[in-house]
Every structure is written in C-alpha cells, then in structure tokens.
Amino acid sequence: MVLKDEIPNTPAHATPPPLIEVSGTHREMGQQIGEAARVQVQNSVANARMLIDAAYNTLELTWDGAKIQARKYLPFAEERYPQFVDELRGLAAGANTPFDDIMVLNAMEAVTTDALHLTRCTSMAVNDERTADGHVLAAHNEDWIPEDENDVLIISAKPEKDPPFLAMTYGGLLPNVGFNAYGIAQLIDSVYPSDSRIGIPRLVVARAVLASRRISGAIGRMLVQHRAAGYNHLLVHESGEMYSIEVSARKFEILYAHDGYMVHTNHYLDPQMRKVEKDPEELLSSRVRYFRASRLLRQTGKHSIKSLQAIQKDHVNMPNSICNHNVEGLDPLDREKTINALVIDLSSREMHIAWGNPCQNLYHTYHLNA
Numbered sequence: 001m002v003l004k005d006e007i008p009n010t011p012a013h014a015t016p017p018p019l020i021e022v023s024g025t026h027r028e029m030g031q032q033i034g035e036a037a038r039v040q041v042q043n044s045v046a047n048a049r050m051l052i053d054a055a056y057n058t059l060e061l062t063w064d065g066a067k068i069q070a071r072k073y074l075p076f077a078e079e080r081y082p083q084f085v086d087e088l089r090g091l092a093a094g095a096n097t098p099f100d101d102i103m104v105l106n107a108m109e110a111v112t113t114d115a116l117h118l119t120r121c122t123s124m125a126v127n128d129e130r131t132a133d134g135h136v137l138a139a140h141n142e143d144w145i146p147e148d149e150n151d152v153l154i155i156s157a158k159p160e161k162d163p164p165f166l167a168m169t170y171g172g173l174l175p176n177v178g179f180n181a182y183g184i185a186q187l188i189d190s191v192y193p194s195d196s197r198i199g200i201p202r203l204v205v206a207r208a209v210l211a212s213r214r215i216s217g218a219i220g221r222m223l224v225q226h227r228a229a230g231y232n233h234l235l236v237h238e239s240g241e242m243y244s245i246e247v248s249a250r251k252f253e254i255l256y257a258h259d260g261y262m263v264h265t266n267h268y269l270d271p272q273m274r275k276v277e278k279d280p281e282e283l284l285s286s287r288v289r290y291f292r293a294s295r296l297l298r299q300t301g302k303h304s305i306k307s308l309q310a311i312q313k314d315h316v317n318m319p320n321s322i323c324n325h326n327v328e329g330l331d332p333l334d335r336e337k338t339i340n341a342l343v344i345d346l347s348s349r350e351m352h353i354a355w356g357n358p359c360q361n362l363y364h365t366y367h368l369n370a
Helices: 026-035 038-052 062-082 082-094 099-106 146-151 202-209 213-223 280-298 305-312
Strands: 020-024 122-126 137-144 151-159 163-171 178-179 184-190 231-237 242-247 252-256 262-265 337-345 348-357 363-367
Touching: 020 026, 026 038, 026 082, 026 151, 038 146, 062 099, 062 280, 062 363, 082 099, 082 137, 082 202, 122 184, 122 280, 122 305, 122 337, 137 163, 137 184, 137 305, 146 151, 146 163, 146 242, 146 337, 151 348, 163 337, 163 348, 178 337, 184 202, 184 213, 202 213, 202 231, 213 231, 213 242, 231 262, 242 262, 252 262, 252 305, 262 280, 280 305, 305 337
Parallel strands: 020 151
Antiparallel strands: 122 137, 122 262, 137 337, 151 163, 163 178, 178 184, 184 231, 231 242, 242 252, 337 348, 348 363
16 A cells, blocks of 8 residues: 555645635626736646646647637627626626736636546445434545645635525636535536537536525536536435436436445546447546445445545545546646545535645635525
8 A cells, every 4th residue: 555655746735725605796796806816827827828738748838829729619608607607707807817818727628529538436325324423424525636736715705696505616717616505516527429519518517506596406407508518417305305416518418326435537427428428438537436435435325424424535546536636747638636535524515625635634624605
C-alpha cells in the first residue's frame, strides 16, 4: 500500500476552503461571488486558457476559437434560464473578467467536444435505512486539474425567489454540487454521450436543479429541452429517495436505489444509455472505481459520515483511484486529481468537505442556514 506521505503532488491545506455568503437577485449573487473570489475566478480562467493551449494538438482550438464556440450556446441558455446567465454576467462583472471568458469556463465540455475526458468523479449515497443514525448521506469526490484546487469555494446562497442552497464550486463555474433547503441534494458526474449538440450547457442545467422544490421538478430540469448534452445527476432527497438520472442530449434513463445504496462514476450504467456512450474503452478507470466504490459501500450495513469518508480515501488502482492522484504530473491531459471530497448529511443540512485529497486533508463542516 502506498502511504500518503509518499504520494507526490498531494498538497495539504492548512485552512478550510473559503465560504462565500450571498443573497439577492441572481445578478447580485453572481456579482457578490465575483467580488469575493476575484483571484480564484481569474485564476480559473488562466488555467482554462493553459489547458486549451496545451491541448492544441488534440483539439486544434485556440482560446479565441473557444470563445466563438461558447457564444453559440449562449442563446439557448438565455432563452430557457436567463436568471443563471444573469448570475454569470454578475460574476464576470464582480471579478473584472470578460463575460466571454466566463462563458468558456461554463461551456468547457461543450467547446472541447468532451475530448479532454479530465473529469473522473465518484459519487455515492445511502438512505436512512443504511445509516446508523437514520440520516440520509451523499458523498462526492471532485476530480479536476490540480491548478484549480486552490480555486475551490463553498457558496451559501439565499436567492430572492429560489430555495436557499449550500454548494461547492471552483473559480468561475456556476455552483452545482450541493443541496438546498427543500432537502434536495445533487451530485454530478461527467459522462460522455455521442449525441452532443449546441444547446443549453450542462453546467447551466445542473445549476437549475439546485433551485428545485420537488423531486419530479429536479428531474424535469435535468431533462430540459435543447440541452447540449448531459451529466449523470445523482439526486438524493431527505425522504431517502435516491436516483441516478443518466442524461445525454436526446436520451435519458432513471436508475433507482431499491436497496438504499447508490454509486455512480463517469460511464453510463443503463444498457440503453451505453448505446450513446462515446469511446467507452477510454472509461476503464471509471468502471474500476464504480465496482470498487460499490463493493466498499455494501460492505457496511449501517453507514456514518466517517465510513463514507473512509471510502473517499481509497487508493485501489492508484493513481486513478477513488482518491485520485496526479502522480506523474506530466501529460497535460492526464493530470486530474481529487481537488475536494465532500459528504452531505441531508438530514442535518450539513456539508463536510476536505479541500484537496481526503487522504491528506481534514474535513471541515458547513451548515445551510436557511
């Protein structure tokens, strides 16, 4: 077994990730985030530019070209979800950053046609029947390029007309992984459909889910017409209802946690959705993580926050393990790592998050003050 002190490129963070509390209209909330996280937003734009430059031989795409591509998605987002485009405009203004740059960040998967395959997240959940205290728990490892690890943020929001929510994000991305005051939690995992098209960017769709008040409403938002592609949305409700909604641009399937356990990584599970999976042979590590997390989750009859955190630290199939590490740090397109790991206690309205690899960093607790 590899000891944590022997793993390179695994920074330790002496402080919790920054908490930004915002309220008001969507434009005002975006501006408050941009002002409070100006450094992180600008850094994430710089990192995205470096990533596209490094991938030029693969993508044949410049930053100016990426901005042109991102603009094609804007009318679809503005027509269906103008309030979340307003958030992005406010964010850009608050961070003194061109809106076109922020749009590229939030449509990155679309403008790169999923060629980067950089996101290797692991999501899981257990309901009240599978926990020692009867709470509903959800856990997520967020894997992305190491340069954005310092841009991780926690957003506590009180929108003027939507439910309050607590979410994790980084840099200039719309918040999407988190939960709201109506007891709805969302974890998202990138999947790679072959039917992607110009439409509403995935991140805008995922942001809309946090504004839902009912399970069916949340699912409906995931399946909005004219979506550009899709994620897997692991949806958890305080009642113990848990779903994985696997989405592409034109198709979807709903998986239900009949046994009180739910796991998802970065490949489609439903046989119908596998038919639209792009380059499935490139997703072998996703399958390994899925089976590993499923086994570990089902080994425990009564889970706790600590037991889920232990799974999040697992190193089987290192470096492409549940706790993902950037060991070599060489290939610009194969350097993703776990930049944070979080456990949501939906019953207590709490988020416990480790900034960076959870094998090296402590968890910090944040509360939703609705």
